[in-house]
Structures are given as C-alpha cells and as structure tokens.
Amino acid sequence: MSTTARKLRVGIVGGGFMGQVHGRSALVAGADVVGAVGSSPERAEAAAGATGAARGFATLDELLAADIDVVHVCTPNNTHLPVTLQALEAGKHVICEKPLATSAKDASGLLAAATEAGAVATVPFVYRYHPMVRELRTRIAEGEAGQVTSLHGSYLQDWLAGENDQNWRVDDEAGGPSRAFADIGSHWCDLTEFVTGDRITEISAQLRTIRATRGGAVVRTEDLASAQFRTAAGVIGTVVVSQVAAGRKNRLYLEVSGTESSFGFDQEDPDRLWVGRRAASQLLTRDPETLSPPAARVNRLPAGHAQGYQDAFDSFVADTYAAVRDDDHPDGLPDFAAGARSARLVDAVLRSAAADGAWTTVENH
Ligand SMILES: NC(=O)c1ccc[n+]([C@@H]2O[C@H](COP(=O)([O-])OP(=O)(O)OC[C@H]3O[C@@H](n4cnc5c(N)ncnc54)[C@H](O)[C@@H]3O)[C@@H](O)[C@H]2O)c1
Incomplete structure (x- = not known):
C-alpha cells in the first residue's frame, strides 16, 4: 500500500447524493478519480458522470482490479459490509459511509478486518x-x-x-x-x-x-x-x-x-x-x-x-488522504x-x- 510521493488514485462506489459529495472532495484534495461503479453495469457511466470519475467500471471486481489506492463506499447501508470487505481484501484503503454496517456485530467485524489489513479506514462523521x-x-x-x-x-x-x-x-x-x-x-x-x-x-x-x-x-x-x-x-x-x-x-x-x-x-x-x-x-x-x-x-x-457542509467534507477527505500518504492519523x-x-x-x-x-x-x- 505504499503511496508516498504520488498522486492518490481513488474509486467511488455509488453515484447518488454522497457519491457526488465524495467525488467533489476527492478532486479538491488533488486525487485522480479513476473510476466509479453504479448499481448495475448499465449505470456505470452515469455513476462516473455524477462523481466526476474518469470512467465507469461495470463491476466492483473490475474497479478493485484497477490501480487505485482508496475506495469510497457511497451505497445504501446493507451493501457497506460486502463492498468494504471486498475492498479491504483487495488491499485498498477505504472511506465507508455511515452507518458503517447495519448491526454492531458487522461493524466490529469491519473494524477488525481493517485493522488486520493495516488499512486506513474512515467514516464520514463530517460535522467534526x-x-x-x-x-x-x-x-x-x-x-x-x-x-x-x-x-x-x-x-x-x-x-x-x-x-x-x-x-x-x-x-x-x-x-x-x-x-x-x-x-x-x-x-x-x-x-x-x-x-x-x-x-x-x-x-x-x-x-x-x-x-x-x-x-x-x-x-x-x-x-x-x-x-x-x-x-x-x-x-x-x-x-x-x-x-x-x-x-x-x-x-x-x-x-x-x-x-x-x-x-x-x-x-x-x-x-x-x-x-x-x-x-x-x-x-x-x-x-x-x-x-x-x-x-x-x-x-x-x-x-x-460562508463555509459549509461540502467544505467540512473536503477537510475530512483531505485528512483521510493525509493518513494514507503520510501514515499519520490527523487529530479528530x-x-x-x-x-x-x-x-x-x-x-x-x-x-x-x-x-x-x-x-x-x-x-x-
Ligand atoms: N456522512 C454524511 O453526512 C451522509 C449524508 C447522507 C448520506 N450518507 C450515507 O451515504 C450512503 C449513501 O446515501 P445517499 O444519500 O448517497 O443515497 P442515494 O440513494 O442518493 O445514493 C446511493 C447510490 O448507490 C447506488 N447503488 C445501490 N447499490 C449499489 C451497488 N451495489 N453498487 C454501486 N452502487 C449502488 C444507487 O443506485 C444510488 O445511486 C448511505 O449509507 C447514507 O447513510 C452519509
């Protein structure tokens, strides 16, 4: 997962409200938004358009096979567990939307999987x-x-x-x-x-x-x-x-x-x-x-x-990327x-x- 001294390459799963917010923050943070995945192969290009990604990928497997460092999981709650586990197993860092999972047991399973993988794994509690x-x-x-x-x-x-x-x-x-x-x-x-x-x-x-x-x-x-x-x-x-x-x-x-x-x-x-x-x-x-x-x-x-929600999101994503790049854990x-x-x-x-x-x-x- 060495990413020192190069532009981060990221992928986004889900092109709805949050996929768009994540995509903007990724671009502001200077990442290459390499690709996006939608709810079906037919929705791949629409997801790319919504998130600002360079191209759509038909499946999550294809996105994870690409040269990317970070996966943004911006899908409905019940998909967070399988998508995030697959991304961690593929050696990616992950930003997974809240709620992290639909049960406490699954959420602690994801925490254990991220720790085991040595991945930077964050959740957008962005009001912080x-x-x-x-x-x-x-x-x-x-x-x-x-x-x-x-x-x-x-x-x-x-x-x-x-x-x-x-x-x-x-x-x-x-x-x-x-x-x-x-x-x-x-x-x-x-x-x-x-x-x-x-x-x-x-x-x-x-x-x-x-x-x-x-x-x-x-x-x-x-x-x-x-x-x-x-x-x-x-x-x-x-x-x-x-x-x-x-x-x-x-x-x-x-x-x-x-x-x-x-x-x-x-x-x-x-x-x-x-x-x-x-x-x-x-x-x-x-x-x-x-x-x-x-x-x-x-x-x-x-x-x-006036500074608002998207600005808070930009700061959160920038901190996550700093953690990926610098092996650091920015305060908060x-x-x-x-x-x-x-x-x-x-x-x-x-x-x-x-x-x-x-x-x-x-x-x-
Ligand atoms: N952190 C925050 O401030 C914040 C705010 C709003 C929503 N959220 C969270 O973000 C997540 C997404 O919410 P939203 O408001 O963007 O919902 P949304 O309905 O606007 O978008 C979800 C998108 O995911 C797509 N999708 C569904 N299944 C998919 C799959 N298997 N693979 C790829 N794409 C798939 C849908 O087609 C849709 O475009 C939720 O978990 C929600 O709780 C967080």
Missing part, C-alpha cells in the same frame, strides 16, 4: 470538520465550561414527513433495523462524544413510526426517536431525532451546558458558536485570526465567506473505531426501545 465544532471541543478540553452539567439537542429533518415519501432507508432490508437514529442520530452522538471527550454509557430510548405505511408498503423503521442518557463522567442528557419534523431540513443542534460557560452549535448555521455565560453571552463568528489552532487547521475560507479523524462505536450506540437504542425504554448499557468493546 466544522471549525466552530473544533473551537467548541478545544474550549471544553481547556476547561472553559467549568463542570459540564448536561447535554441536549436534536437532529430534525422533514423530507420523510409526507405519507408517500419514499427512500431505500425506509426499507429495513436496505437501510437496517434503525432508520432515523442510525441515519442521523448517529451523527449527533458522534459529535457529542467528540466535543466532550466523554462517552454515553446508558440509554433509555423510545421510537415512533408516524407513517405506518408508505405507498402501500408496511414500514418497519422508525420515523423518530427520543433518548435520554448518562455518560461515563456522570453527565445527563437528551436527544430527539426525527425525519418527520415539518420545517426542519437538516437541523443538528447540540448544546453543552456547564457551570461556567455553555455552548450551542447549529449545523445549519455552522460559522457561529454561541457561548453562554451568566454575565454576558457571545455569538462567536468563524474568523481564522481568532480561532484556536485545532479550529484554524480546518478553516478553509477567510472570515465572512473519524475511523472505523468511531463507526463501530456508533453501531453499538444504535444497538443500545434498539434494545432499550424494544424493552419499553428500559435503561440499557452501551456495549464497550
């Missing part, structure tokens, strides 16, 4: 790459919050609110047994654990399916979830996750409350960080002149020039351990909800 998130993390690590007292927030969307709204995520075969929590609650939990450096240890969760059928088909995955939790440090918290909350598009909101300072971050307004204090509160605006060094490292544009790079950790949180949510919200321990192995 907003500079104001790094600023929040730095300030908490430096003790600015005082004692952290509670964590709360939500991740709300409305794109599945209609009775006939459909997507592969609704189908538990393609998406896995959890939908809203695995799809977006996973991001909220990753971000919360990332900025606090603390871990959720026990969860009490409820799931609801508002649309029992969609287009005549029975729905077996949740439209929304709420969970309360405790952390290793003894902090308590709550989160609401929904894909049927009218008016909210992609609103991930996290508030960390402390005895000295509190912090609020809204993913739809990512260039700002609210810092609350008893005497006077502040709304910090991203400015590389005043950011802490870890936040400045992922800054991409001058102050006042979400790897398969984070993906496996996330799958254990989803597993605890499902087990708790099945037991009518009973407090459930998050497996920690």
Whole structure:
C-alpha cells in the first residue's frame, strides 16, 4: 500500500447524493478519480458522470482490479459490509459511509478486518470538520465550561414527513433495523462524544413510526426517536431525532451546558458558536485570526465567506488522504473505531426501545 510521493488514485462506489459529495472532495484534495461503479453495469457511466470519475467500471471486481489506492463506499447501508470487505481484501484503503454496517456485530467485524489489513479506514462523521465544532471541543478540553452539567439537542429533518415519501432507508432490508437514529442520530452522538471527550454509557430510548405505511408498503423503521442518557463522567442528557419534523431540513443542534460557560452549535448555521455565560453571552463568528489552532487547521475560507457542509467534507477527505500518504492519523479523524462505536450506540437504542425504554448499557468493546 505504499503511496508516498504520488498522486492518490481513488474509486467511488455509488453515484447518488454522497457519491457526488465524495467525488467533489476527492478532486479538491488533488486525487485522480479513476473510476466509479453504479448499481448495475448499465449505470456505470452515469455513476462516473455524477462523481466526476474518469470512467465507469461495470463491476466492483473490475474497479478493485484497477490501480487505485482508496475506495469510497457511497451505497445504501446493507451493501457497506460486502463492498468494504471486498475492498479491504483487495488491499485498498477505504472511506465507508455511515452507518458503517447495519448491526454492531458487522461493524466490529469491519473494524477488525481493517485493522488486520493495516488499512486506513474512515467514516464520514463530517460535522467534526466544522471549525466552530473544533473551537467548541478545544474550549471544553481547556476547561472553559467549568463542570459540564448536561447535554441536549436534536437532529430534525422533514423530507420523510409526507405519507408517500419514499427512500431505500425506509426499507429495513436496505437501510437496517434503525432508520432515523442510525441515519442521523448517529451523527449527533458522534459529535457529542467528540466535543466532550466523554462517552454515553446508558440509554433509555423510545421510537415512533408516524407513517405506518408508505405507498402501500408496511414500514418497519422508525420515523423518530427520543433518548435520554448518562455518560461515563456522570453527565445527563437528551436527544430527539426525527425525519418527520415539518420545517426542519437538516437541523443538528447540540448544546453543552456547564457551570461556567455553555455552548450551542447549529449545523445549519455552522460559522457561529454561541457561548453562554451568566454575565454576558457571545455569538462567536468563524474568523481564522481568532480561532484556536485545532479550529484554524480546518478553516478553509477567510472570515465572512460562508463555509459549509461540502467544505467540512473536503477537510475530512483531505485528512483521510493525509493518513494514507503520510501514515499519520490527523487529530479528530473519524475511523472505523468511531463507526463501530456508533453501531453499538444504535444497538443500545434498539434494545432499550424494544424493552419499553428500559435503561440499557452501551456495549464497550
Ligand atoms: N456522512 C454524511 O453526512 C451522509 C449524508 C447522507 C448520506 N450518507 C450515507 O451515504 C450512503 C449513501 O446515501 P445517499 O444519500 O448517497 O443515497 P442515494 O440513494 O442518493 O445514493 C446511493 C447510490 O448507490 C447506488 N447503488 C445501490 N447499490 C449499489 C451497488 N451495489 N453498487 C454501486 N452502487 C449502488 C444507487 O443506485 C444510488 O445511486 C448511505 O449509507 C447514507 O447513510 C452519509
């Protein structure tokens, strides 16, 4: 897997929303996007067009036989396990979309396979790459919050609110047994654990399916979830996750409350960080002149020039490629351990909800 001193060559599997986002980030990072694979041989060229790849490959086997260093797995959740295992066996580094797998067991199997292969293997928990998130993390690590007292927030969307709204995520075969929590609650939990450096240890969760059928088909995955939790440090918290909350598009909101300072971050307004204090509160605006060094490292544009989701993605992909090239692990790079950790949180949510919200321990192995 030696890749020193040459341009990385990458392939993309899946040419939908995320295949396009990954393709743009790969090009920005200076990689050669050698090829793309679609859902069928007939879709190969369409996948290439969507991702910016030089050409389409009819099958995954053909893409993996090509001279590529990194495979981006951007397909529906149930394909992550077989596609990623095949890529690791072919000696490739992998960026696999979240959720890493549709069960905790499969996700830890992928972590073990990546470790065994000695591959760089990452998962795009990309909200970690907003500079104001790094600023929040730095300030908490430096003790600015005082004692952290509670964590709360939500991740709300409305794109599945209609009775006939459909997507592969609704189908538990393609998406896995959890939908809203695995799809977006996973991001909220990753971000919360990332900025606090603390871990959720026990969860009490409820799931609801508002649309029992969609287009005549029975729905077996949740439209929304709420969970309360405790952390290793003894902090308590709550989160609401929904894909049927009218008016909210992609609103991930996290508030960390402390005895000295509190912090609020809204993913739809990512260039700002609210810092609350008893005497006077502040709304910090991203400015590389005043950011802490870890936040400045992922800054991409001058102050006042809005930086957003694709920029965060560009920084994540650039860090993954740096890990491949330099055998380095840039600070805060979400790897398969984070993906496996996330799958254990989803597993605890499902087990708790099945037991009518009973407090459930998050497996920690
Ligand atoms: N990290 C993030 O912020 C983020 C955001 C959105 C989605 N995702 C994840 O990205 C993945 C893809 O989601 P999406 O929103 O792009 O879905 P999508 O439906 O827009 O795209 C999926 C694409 O994969 C193709 N496909 C299906 N099976 C395939 C196969 N076996 N081989 C090759 N291509 C295949 C489909 O034809 C489609 O073009 C999911 O796992 C999702 O959870 C992550």
